[in-house]
Amino acid sequence: MTKTFRMDEAQPRLLDETGQGIVGAPLDRPEGPKKVSGRAAYAADGLPENAAHGVLVRATIPQGRVTRIDESSVSEVAGLLGVFHGPKMTRNPAQGMAGAAPVQPGNEVHYHGQPIALVVAESFEAARDAAQRLVVSYDADADVITDPSRSETHEQDDPETAGDFEAAFAASEVTLDRTYTTAPHAAAAMEPHAAVAEWEGDALTLRGALQMLRFNKKELADSLGIDPEQVRILSPYIGGGFGSKLGIGPEAVAAALAARELGRPVRVVMSRQTVFDTVLRRTETSQRLRLGADKDGRLRALSHDDLVSNIRDEGFAEPVSQASQFLYGAEGLSFTQTLARVCRTPTGSVRAPGEAVGMLALEQAMDELAEELGICPVELRLKNLPDKNPMTDQPFSATRLADCLREGAEQFGWAGRKPMGERREGDWYVGMGVASAARSNMLIKSAARVRLTGDGAVVETDMTDIGTGSYAILGQITAEMLGLPVAKVEVRLGDTSFPGASGSGGSFGASSAGSATFLAAKAIRETLAERMGCSLSELTLQNGIARGGNREMPLSELVDEELVEEASVEAGDTADSHFSAGFGAHFAEVAVHVYTGEVRVRRMLGVMAMGRILNEKTARSQALGGMIWGLGSALTEKLTHDPRTGHLATRDLANYHVPAHADVPGDLKVVFLEERDDMANPIQTKGIGELGISGAGAAILNAVRNACGARVYDMPATPDRVIAAMDAAGF
Structure with a gap:
């Protein structure tokens, strides 16, 4: 049974009292040797037997509609297995098979480079060849806006304010009014986006480069029209993400659809150019800063207005003034965001x-x-x-x-x-x-399971490690709490069959998944205290030895069978009472x-x-x-x-x-x-x-x-x- 903890009050500093000195230490990452020797299996590594290869086909217009995808244009490509697209999906016409499974819902094109189809073949080279040859017809829109400053579709939020900015600005002895612009940015993670999909009956296993598996599992199931319990995602190693792998991507959905139709595993790996064209970018910005102050330097007014962009119907808007709203104090504060709709790669x-x-x-x-x-x-x-x-x-x-x-x-x-x-x-x-x-x-809901035997411990959670050190810190927390050498703790990550974690994003992963691991280990400490006949506050666990109640005993003797605890943590009252x-x-x-x-x-x-x-x-x-x-x-x-x-x-x-x-x-x-x-x-x-x-x-x-x-x-x-x-x- 999972023990759920809400963060409703200030917490005691137990990790300052455990005394092992493992938490905080500059320890090496345990998976490091695997990574530098090439033994760490990333999403596209280790193909299943009989796997086919898929290459995404992308739109060559900035806005409009796909009117026809001519499968016959690639029918002569040797080894071709299928051309998959929506709202209709077809294999090689020579095989005479068709069905409903859209790779891209509908036929609308919102930006140049948008995935519109998937070509699958026996080899990557054949799939790439067919993807380049495939003839696609479009009905392109004539009036296309790619520059946010020229967009006629602006959505402006009401200003977020505190105090009276205009009055404070007018009363300021010294004022500043400046506009700054920033360019669009790419995440450019080292590992390209990749997925390998394999079905066993109605159950899907997807090996993917994804950051937030608890959420990705539901997203993928929704895209496929199946129950989330039919989906298992494996992402034990991820070569960087920086936000670009937060949500389920077209490579994963396309691979899963094609694999289900073909009845065999399918791998889809984006080229570097496809990553840049297709994967969410950081928006360009235009930012107006107005500051007012007295001559002694006391701020009286601060306003930070911004213009950002995204494609039509996408809800994300870069929270440009987020830090400006709490970093400095002033009598009058004002923040307004304007979102321009453009035909560029979506922002995120x-x-x-x-x-x-x-x-x-x-x-x-x-x-x-x-x-x-x-x-x-x-x-x-x-x-x-x-x-x-x-x-x-x-x-x-x-x-x-x-x-x-x-x-x-x-x-x-x-x-x-x-x-x-x-x-x-x-x-x-x-x-x-x-x-x-x-x-x-932030603290995001997260769960973890800890197993303790006489010889060591195991941590299990679907938390990911995108190169940030999750394997290391979860092992350190567990070792510190249970009085074990860190080498005696095995950390298992990146598998949705494990308890669902926060995932890696927003800099909340270590705090959230780490807290869940801490709480599961703390529950095991409570059991050990009972066995030692002492209170939890009296128990000390160090270097494999338990002490408490005037007793001292090796953990190997105290734990005669596996102790298992699962804990979950989520935000509570402190998120409202304090910032x-x-x-x-x-x-x-x-x-x-x-x-x-x-x-x-x-x-x-x-x-x-x-x-x-x-x-x-x-x-x-x-x-x-x-x-x-x-x-x-x-x-x-x-x-x-x-x-x-x-x-x-x-x-x-x-x-x-x-x-x-x-x-x-x-x-x-x-x-x-x-x-x-x-x-x-x-x-x-x-x-x-x-x-x-x-x-x-x-x-x-x-x-x-x-x-x-x-x-x-x-x-x-x-x-x-x-x-x-x-x-x-x-x-």
Whole structure:
């Protein structure tokens, strides 16, 4: 029976009392040897016997309708097994079979590159050949809008407000009104999206690259018109996701449909170009920041309005002003979002949706205001930190942002920062920049099962590991709670036959799945305390030895048969009474070339308070990865669309420039401040991965301004834009 726990009150810090020192330690990831040796099986690895190969066919118009798919155009391709499309699905016409199983419901096309059919053949090469040859007829719309600024279909939300912004802005002694734009971004995970579908009777097993299996199982069942209990998804190893693998994708649905019709396994793997064309992107943004302050630097008014995009009928809109609504206090706050409907690849969650791009603008605006006021940018931020969420009036459950700013300034040598343009080394201007970091924290319903034998323990949950360290931290929590060496704990993940977890997304995975694992292990501790004849508070479990009630006994003797407990955790009253968020501060030093405008990041420091750190090594890796992504958002990353068709021109990693080793400074450092968030979850943790990106790019761009006077309002700050901004500033 599952024991369900609601987070209704502050939690005791049991992990501070267990005394093993396993939680928090910088331990290696247990699956690491498998990954570096090629033995870790990803979605497309290890084909079942008799598997066929599928390749997606994608639309070549930006908007309209498919009027005909001519299967006869590929009937001569050797090894062809079927052409699957909706609303009708057909195999090779020579086989004379047809049935109802849409790969893409209906015949409407919403964007260039939309999957509209699947070709399946005996070999990948044959399937690819047929997919390229397949003749598709369209009724293309004449009036196509691919540019959000030109869209006539704008959906504007009512402003979210606190206080009277207009009055506070008008009464401010110093005001700032700026517009910043950010380019669209791709998740660009290392592992392409892939699925292998295999049916046994009415039961489907899908090996997929998916982040949130508890939800994906229901999504896939709904797409196939079957009961979720007929679906099993396996995703033990995932080569990155960053939001792009949150929901069920066309590769999984298409593979399952084709496999059911053909009566044999089908594998569908997207090419890198298909991933870029098809998979959800981060929206471009246009952001207007209006700040008003008194001359002493006290903010009186803050408004953050944004324009984002998506295709018709899609509900997602990037929460651009999410951090702006709680990071700084002011008398008048106002936030308005406008959603433009365009014919481009749909938009969705990409790492740190909202903060990643919203803080690029907010934190530059704060620096511009500091410049107008003649106040140190660190001091301006410190002056305006609230003790509660300004929009909801909830007190923060835990915040050390002021400490992060002060500690970062001290460690980075902020006191040695020169006035704008005054530090030059040969042909390079050199400058420093700062930005706050903030990311809201969540607890998502999650379950886990823990088994304890005399020799060790097993953790079972459908939680995923997208390269973030789930295998490591769940093993550490279990080992800490049950007094075992971490090598004695086996962690089994990525299988929907296990208890349903939160999945990996929103930086809530470790806290949610970790709390469920903690609670299941805690229930086992209660049984062990009963057997020892002591209270739970008296029990200690260390190095395989149980102590309590004036007794000492090896676990191997105390546990004569397997002890099994399953626990579930979910948000409760504390989510309403308190606001939980991770906070930090980024510092950057850059060099800008006098003649070319090239920006080189010399060093970066992130000082972060993220609740309890479960594994110092994996946490550091996540924070560094976020900071590097922030560098890319600021300087290199940009999806470019053909304005006529919405077709992506930057469709691979040769043209979409993620930061390479040469772009990333060797002096890249993260410092974690000790923190516990008793209101967040039973293990006092907060999200990590997305906090690292939030604000990081702004620190770099603020450093560029300090170095050479260039303020780039259209990001990324490529050399041509930096040169133009330097000219405008008189440098």
